[in-house]
Amino acid sequence: MSAVEETDVLIVGGGPAGALLGFLLARRGIGVIVVEKQTSLERDFRGETVAAPSVVTLRRLGFGPALDAHGFLRTEGVTMRMEGRRVMHVDYRRFALGEVPVDIPQPALIAMFSDAAAEFPTFEYRFGTSFTGLLRDGDAVTGARLRRRDGSTSEVRARLVVGADGRFSKVRHAAGITADVQHMARDFLSFKLPRPADWGLQAELVVDRDRHLVVLPTFPDFLRVGHNLPKRGLGALRAAGFEPFKAGIMALDPRLAPVVAEHLNSWDDTSFLEIFTAEVPEWTRDGLVLIGDASHTCTPILGQGVNLAIQDAVVIAPVIADALSTAGPVPAAAFTGFVTERRRHKAHVTSFQRLQEKALATGSTPGVLLRRARYRLLDALPLKYRIFGGVLNAPHGIDPADLAVAAGGSRPGLGV
Ligand SMILES: Cc1cc2nc3c(=O)[nH]c(=O)nc-3n(C[C@H](O)[C@H](O)[C@H](O)COP(=O)(O)OP(=O)(O)OC[C@H]3O[C@@H](n4cnc5c(N)ncnc54)[C@H](O)[C@@H]3O)c2cc1C
Structure with a gap:
């Protein structure tokens, strides 16, 4: 017989998207359980570049002191060399954002989120716990079945299940949502x-x-x-x-x-x-929403995956908080605005990545000459800062409630 528990929100996957969302919800007093199938954060190597807008976001949320205490590398720009010649350079320090992308190990980043969240009694991050299936009441999702490494099983009933379980999302699969995978x-x-x-x-x-x-x-x-x-x-x-x-x-x-x-x-x-992008036609069901790589997978070009995951968490946190104010499973319709906004950002990133990948895959002599000429021309034009800035520095919003708490300095665990 499985143990049965209840919480407001069950987040499957303790990567950047799941861990940050867990923190943002717990800080609002919402009951959150994050389940992570790995037994520690020292998992397979993952992306380490955090794009500049997310560095701005993390500082505004109050994670600046934790970032500074751990340490990171600032990436000052990108240089392209083709057939031995330098053809383009973009200086990230010229963007008006005031931050550049930083490199920090992903386990450290996730630990910052979950350590800060652990200060709240409504938060729990469980390692070694895998999602195995959805609980339903009619068409609505009402929770999930879980299995621990020791083989024991449990059920968590929740008003919302968040699938933040990455590019091969089992939650997505269990919800009957099929990703359109485009292999590069x-x-x-x-x-x-x-x-x-x-x-x-x-x-x-x-x-x-x-x-x-x-x-x-x-x-x-x-x-x-x-x-x-x-x-x-x-x-x-x-x-x-x-x-x-x-x-x-x-x-x-x-x-x-x-x-x-x-x-x-x-x-x-x-x-x-393996490099692919995945478009996911639906991100929601009643009682369920997908975020991060589970809802959109991009390629590693310009290190945008963590950025998209962080922005998803920041944008969806207030939406979830609002939706929980009415009883029952959170309706899919509550996420219409979130999905529209986040799809736009992700589509922008992936279309740029596809163009870039197509240019890089060129091998014929005329194609190589044309590519070099194009990048040289682009390098000479100020337009390059508009093009790269559009992808690297896409705007995003933080709910004032999240900022107010950070500014108040009342949160323990972050040194603010
Ligand atoms: C090799 C590599 C390099 C990359 N480089 C960069 C980079 O430099 N910059 C960048 O921005 N992006 C990079 N990316 C992409 C980036 O890592 C992802 O976009 C980002 O981690 C997505 O965050 P997420 O929280 O949505 O998913 P994930 O980080 O994938 O986290 C999902 C979590 O869910 C857990 N999980 C999966 N299944 C279950 C289950 N059944 N039950 C419970 N838990 C489960 C997983 O263990 C994982 O911890 C890279 C990716 C890879 C693979």
Whole structure:
């Protein structure tokens, strides 16, 4: 017999979206249980870049002191090199936002949210607890079935279940919502290297015909390098051998050759990322809403996934608080405005990412020449700051109630 519990909101998935939303709801006195299937935050490597608008948001919510206490790297700009020549540079410090993207390990970011939330008696973050199915009353979702690592099961009844369980969301699947998955032409293999002392704090995109490296300064003293490979090309790459792979990286960017030679030792040092975008036609049911990667998955270009997750949490928190003021499961209609607003932001990001990926996948000589000319032209125009700013710095709103609490400095755990 499963144990049965009750709460206002059950959040499935303790990633950036779920953990931040849990904090924002608990701070409003709402009962929240966040369940996370991993047993600790030191999970698989995840994205570490937090885009500038989310840095602004986190500071406005009161997380500035926690961010500063942990430490992070500021990414000052992005430089593109094509076939050995520098073709474009965007200086992030020229945007009027007052913040640049920062690099901080995702476990540390999530711990900031859940540690702050743990100060509220209505909040609980449960590790090692997996979602296994939805509870329903007619068409409405009324809670979820859970299983712990020790095999014990339970049911949590909630007025709202939030699916924040990432790109392969089981909540989404259980709700009968099918994602439209669009595979990109290429996938990614990534690895970390010590950052050479003279590397600087620029992100770099190093392109040679249809091969490229994304090189990101990573906290505290690493570079994160992503290398594209053809779709389903991992087997062939591995079959060709590790040394040729290594030699290919060194040839693409000779500046990396010494650290690659010394520190990239086997396939175990690399991790594979399948690149796709996923459009999700419906984000809601009565009693259920999807946020973060579960509702929209983007590619790693310009590090927007965490940004979208954070913005989802910030925008939806007041909507949930309002909707809970009436009895029963939160109706799907309560989220109409949220879905419209967040879809617009996400569509903007993914359409830019698709354009960029298409340009990078070009391998023919005329295509490569045209691409280089286009990026050079763009580099010469102030328009580049409008184009990049539109994607990197998309506006977002924070509910004044969230700001008021932060400004009041009454929250424990954040040092404000
Ligand atoms: C290799 C890699 C590099 C990336 N780089 C960047 C980057 O630099 N910048 C950036 O902005 N984005 C990056 N991204 C994307 C970014 O990590 C995601 O967009 C972001 O983490 C989404 O947050 P989320 O909370 O929606 O989902 P997730 O971070 O995926 O969190 C979902 C959570 O749900 C849990 N979960 C899943 N199933 C269940 C279940 N059944 N029961 C309970 N819990 C469950 C998972 O364990 C996970 O902790 C990267 C992604 C990858 C894979």
